[in-house]
Amino acid sequence: MPVLWLVLIVAVISAAGYVIGRTRAVQSAGGSLRKLHSLPSFYGANTAMKAAVPALLAMLVWLVAQPLYINSAVTTLIPDGEIADGSSRGLVMAEVRRTARGLDNAVAGGFITEEMASSGRAEFSDMTRRLKEAGQVVTGNITQTVLTAAQAYRSKAATGQMMMSVVVIALALAGAFWGLRDAHADFRARNTVERGIKAVLIAAASIAILTTIGIILSLIFNTIEFFRLYPASEFFTSLEWAPSFSGRGGASSLGVLPLLWGTLYISLVALLVAVPIGLFSAVYLSEYASSRVRSIAKPLLEVLAGIPTIVYGLFALLTVGPLLLAVFGDSTGLGWMQGQRAVMTAGLVMGVMLIPFVSSLSDDIINAVPQTMRDGSYGLGATKSETIKQVILPAALPGIVGAILLAASRAIGETMIVVMGAGAAARLSLNPFEAMTTVTAKIVSQLTGDSDFASPEALVAFALGMTLFVLTLGLNVLALYIVRKYREQYE
Known part of the structure; x- marks a missing residue:
């Protein structure tokens, strides 16, 4: 299920929880607002918050962790002998991910079937020909090993997406029922909502710090990959800038x-x-x-x-x-x-x-x-x-x-x-x-x-x-x- 649809489903569950939680709290007080500890809107907000926050946090963690898990699982399918000189396992995995996206686009364009994209039984020459016809081969580095790893990557990504959808929707429903159970006159809904809002404000204030950390990490990892292929001493001391895109940088x-x-x-x-x-x-x-x-x-x-x-x-x-x-x-x-x-x-x-x-x-x-x-x-x-x-x-x-x-x-x-x-x-x-x-x-x-x-x-x-x-x-x-x-x- 696409992430946008999943977010919309969680939003609908939260909105429904808000209305039902508010109504349930008023009914528990016999219709008298004076008997409620908090305003009715706080009871509705408590239900909506408990439905949305755990589900969205789980989805965020899943979206971050799933690529890491899939990369670690698929990289074992690539033997050391398949890594060419001047390359690395990380660069081969980049080719695998690119090929997996090419398979998705080729299926969407009708150049290959879903069975061919997810199965390793298709002939390698036939698959590469169809991918080239679909305009999904941008380099000549696709090998049988890369294609097989890309098919496995695509299959695991689809399975993970389905599991994420089930987990997120289940958490949203469980959170909504949790909030409805607390929608009674004696529950301190205002205190709970205000603590939740404070946590949201802290998270918002942390976005700048986390973004900076993400930028630094992305630069560091790719910079390390570069220095594995090119000497750092020449990069910082050479007086010439003359890149050559032939022969994988041999003359650069x-x-x-x-x-x-x-x-x-x-x-x-x-x-x-x-x-x-x-x-x-x-x-x-x-x-x-x-x-x-x-x-x-x-x-x-x-x-x-x-x-x-x-x-x-x-x-x-x-x-x-x-x-x-x-x-x-x-x-x-x-x-x-x-x-x-x-x-x-x-x-x-x-x-x-x-x-x-x-x-x-x-x-x-x-x-x-x-x-x-x-x-x-x-x-x-x-x-x-x-x-x-x-x-x-x-x-x-x-x-x-x-x-x-x-x-x-x-x-x-x-x-x-x-x-x-x-x-x-x-x-x-x-x-x-x-x-x-x-x-x-x-x-x-x-x-x-x-x-x-x-x-x-x-x-x-x-x-x-x-x-x-x-x-x-x-x-x-x-x-x-x-x-x-x-x-x-x-x-």
């Missing part, structure tokens, strides 16, 4: 240093644009602008943060790039710039995008400096500019530094502006008018197309992502450390 050079250099170089140019403009804008809006000007200028400035990055990329490609080429290209005799895509093109546009990040955060931090410090400075005879330079900015400096570091993290993770404005060349150069690329751009290019995750060229995207994650995490931690250590508390 996957050094991350040129990509890191391009990432940091473009981010530096962007910060050189965003920090002065954003900081000066914040000082003007907080100290010089009238309330009328501020009410108009601040929202207009923050509109820059809402523009999609693809629009910034088009602006870099169609406007900024040709403008820079006309100024620094061969037409003016300088000859510094040979094409529209360059570090300067992407850096300037990215800097414009980061202006609202710096200005808004800095504006809030400057406004948090107490007015009494300004008045004290004026009372000592300081001018407005001297007060800003010697009192306000030093007091707000830790927060401003934190805002700059957060903007740097945003710049390091940018993709579309780099792809369209900086080019795709991985090189180590100090010339800002040359084309370069970043880690994020190469992650996109390495995962574009039919990647089977059976080669270092596809798995390197996860190693790049892990490197970028560690870099941005370090910047965020540094920003929080600076803000917490050096900020001043004002009453």
